[in-house]
Amino acid sequence: MKSMFHGAWLKLLISSFVVISIASPSVAADYPSKSIKMIIPFAPGGASDFIGRILAVKLGEILGQQIVIDNRTGVAGNLGMEMAAKSAPDGYTIFLGNIGTSAINPALYPHLNINPLRDFIPVTQVADVPSALVANVDFPPKNTAELATYLKANPNKFNYASPGSGSANRLEMEVFMKLVGSTMTHVPYKGGAGPAVVGLIGTDTQLMFTTLPSVKQFMIAGKVKSYGVTSTTRQPGLPNVPTMLEQGYPDLVTGSWQCIFVPVGTPPAIVNQLFIAITKALDSAEIKEKISNGGANAVVSASPEAAKLFVATELTRWGKVVKESGATAD
Known part of the structure; x- marks a missing residue:
């Protein structure tokens, strides 16, 4: 009797496995069946x-379904990241993480209960983004050399904006302050770079590092004072804005990145399908040009495994930077 029961149970288990094995490709074949x-x-x-909206249009065309943007702001991106992590792992929620949410915040927020590698599967990196050092147009220094001298002579007299406590831009300013030997008051903005740039233009703050796509149009229009960019070469459309490197700041060859993630548990076939579709989207000359014109560079990982290794490396790198800088989630 026991032998018969055991045999029946084993047969059922094997049958279930076969059904699951057959069903999984079917699920992937039907994906996506909705937005x-x-x-x-x-x-x-x-x-x-900026990058997410450009990618969403082309990705939607390739997959045959609309990609709906959901801006979920708060706590330096942590709220949106948590919402994404708790979403169903079925491929119908994807998360556009960046260097702040997925490399810096885990070190800056010690009680953060989301881990970019435990709770997500990185699909592929999608962009590299240089930063720009800009000021309100009424700020006196005319160039970076004058700026360094001015800040050193006037410690604690000015405010600098950032897209959030956990942003690479905040850490870039911390590095710059140490290099010039001065201090400023940090003013983090809820919602990211867009509101921070508005605050700078409106004279609420005097200075900031910010992602180039968030400020390039204002640099070209002369609505902000431009001191430098953190890329290794000068940027298209900004021939008169020097790099921080050529001005003697090799430690400020920095920037940000964006990466698409899905919740852990998403079927490998769907992860691979998304990877192929995103790769195709970013290989489009039209998309590359749009991203480049905005001040960023389209980038694709070699595979989801390569994306995972990249994020793991960045977590280690920026964890060390946060510790050495003494930055806190103020």
């Missing part, structure tokens, strides 16, 4: 929103 939500953890106007 896909892309959670962007920052407000419109910043680099993540």
Whole structure:
């Protein structure tokens, strides 16, 4: 009797496995059968929103379903990241994380209960984004050399904006302050770079590092004072804005990145399908040009495994930077 029961149970188990094995490719073959939500953890106007919206249109064309943008802001991107992590792992919610949410915040927020590698599967990196050092047009220094001298002579007299406590831009300013030997008051903005740039133009703050796509149009229009960019070469459309490197700041060859994630548990076949579709979208000359004109560079990982290794490396790198800088989630 026991032997018969055991045999029946084993037969049922094997049958179930076969059904699951057959069903999984079927699920992937039917994907996507409805619209896909892309959670962007920052407000419109910043680099993540800029890149996400460009990618969403082309990706929707390739997959045959609309990609719906959902801007979920708060706590330096942590709220949007948490919402994405708790979404069903079925491929219908994708998360556009960046260097802040997925590399810096885990070190800056010690009680953060979301881990970019435990709770997500990185699909592919999608963009590299340089930063720009800009000021309100009424700020006196005319160039970076004058700026360094001015700040050193006037410690604690000015405010600098950032897209959030956990942003690379905030850490870039911390590095710059140490290099020039001065201090300023940090003013983090809820919602990311867009609101922070508005605050700078409106004279609420005097200075900031910000992602180039969030401020390039204002640099060209002369609505902000431009001191430098953090890329290794000068940027298209900004031939008169020097790099921080050529001005003697090699430690400020920096920038940000964006990466598409899906919740852990998403079927591998769907992860691969998304990877192929995103790769195709970013290989489009039209999309590359739009992203480049905005001040960023389209980038694709070699595979989801390569994307995972990249994020793991960045987590280690920026965890060390946060510790050495003494930055806190103020």
